[in-house]
Amino acid sequence: MKIHVLRTGEVRVSPYLPFGGDNCSLLKASGITTPKKDWIWLPVCCYLIEHPKGRILVDTGWHRDMSPHGEYDRKAQIKSLGSWILYHVNQGRIANGEAIDEQLAAMGLKGSDLDYVLLTHLDCDHANGLSAVADAKHILCAPEEVDCARKNGFVRYQKKWWQDVDLRTFEWNGTDGPAGKSFDLFGDGTVVMVNIPGHCDGLCAVKLRNGDGKYVLLFADGGYATKSWKEMITSGISLDKKMQRKSLEWIREQSLDPNCIESLATHDTDIAPHTIEL
Numbered sequence: 001m002k003i004h005v006l007r008t009g010e011v012r013v014s015p016y017l018p019f020g021g022d023n024c025s026l027l028k029a030s031g032i033t034t035p036k037k038d039w040i041w042l043p044v045c046c047y048l049i050e051h052p053k054g055r056i057l058v059d060t061g062w063h064r065d066m067s068p069h070g071e072y073d074r075k076a077q078i079k080s081l082g083s084w085i086l087y088h089v090n091q092g093r094i095a096n097g098e099a100i101d102e103q104l105a106a107m108g109l110k111g112s113d114l115d116y117v118l119l120t121h122l123d124c125d126h127a128n129g130l131s132a133v134a135d136a137k138h139i140l141c142a143p144e145e146v147d148c149a150r151k152n153g154f155v156r157y158q159k160k161w162w163q164d165v166d167l168r169t170f171e172w173n174g175t176d177g178p179a180g181k182s183f184d185l186f187g188d189g190t191v192v193m194v195n196i197p198g199h200c201d202g203l204c205a206v207k208l209r210n211g212d213g214k215y216v217l218l219f220a221d222g223g224y225a226t227k228s229w230k231e232m233i234t235s236g237i238s239l240d241k242k243m244q245r246k247s248l249e250w251i252r253e254q255s256l257d258p259n260c261i262e263s264l265a266t267h268d269t270d271i272a273p274h275t276i277e278l
Contacts (some may be wrong), residue, residue: 131164141168219255
């Protein structure tokens with residue numbers, strides 16, 4: 001396998017959103033009480049996996065239409081996200097050439113060349129770019145996340161990001177992870193989505209493993225950086241804080257395993273685009 005770590009723009013948030021800890025309130029995490037000068041920019045990463053059984057994209061990042069000229073654009077973002085509230089919680093920008101379809105084109109690929117798009121969850125900075133790869137053969141998400149999006153749609157999710165896409169849910173077929181729910185994509189243990197709830201109900205990590213048992217862990221927003229699991233810092237955005245901490249403990253355990261080659265968060269400022277051979 002080859003795993004291409006791609007940077008698909010940036011998101012600006014209150015520092016309490018990624019690193020607020022166990023006692024952080026949603027109000028504080030939203031940034032309403034924090035001056036904009038203290039907000040921080042974080043990368044938004046996606047992952048293209050070249051697997052013997054197909055090409056797999058994990059998450060989609062921002063769509064070009066939210067940053068049409070390659071820079072922060074308030075009006076365009078509100079239109080793209082379909083939410084004035086989300087604009088006040090996070091701002092985004094995506095440089096020219098960084099949108100997922102633009103990066104695929106630079107590799108000589110298009111959406112229809114993707115066998116699978118796996119969505120770790122449906123937050124805007126992970127699913128806003130979905131329509132750019134809508135012609136992928138299979139687009140999959142955890143059933144709990146679709147239900148979570150229905151329940152929290154007004155504030156956190158907007159169905160316009162996926163309403164014109166053939167988004168399907170999968171059935172759990174394993175018991176790995178902190179919630180005892182996992183989905184083995186090919187049935188051979190090489191690509192496994194593991195439910196790590198807390199941040200949201202259907203959040204998944206993706207565990208990529210070779211025949212020697214070595215693996216790469218993509219833990220999405222289960223933590224916002226390596227320091228999250230090293231120092232056990234939960235994020236400020238959580239639907240279930242107790243489960244979020246349990247999931248972070250699982251990420252820590254997995255990351256410290258000698259068989260773990262790399263453990264990557266979606267928004268870690270210390271992670272640069274690179275390619276991993278597994």
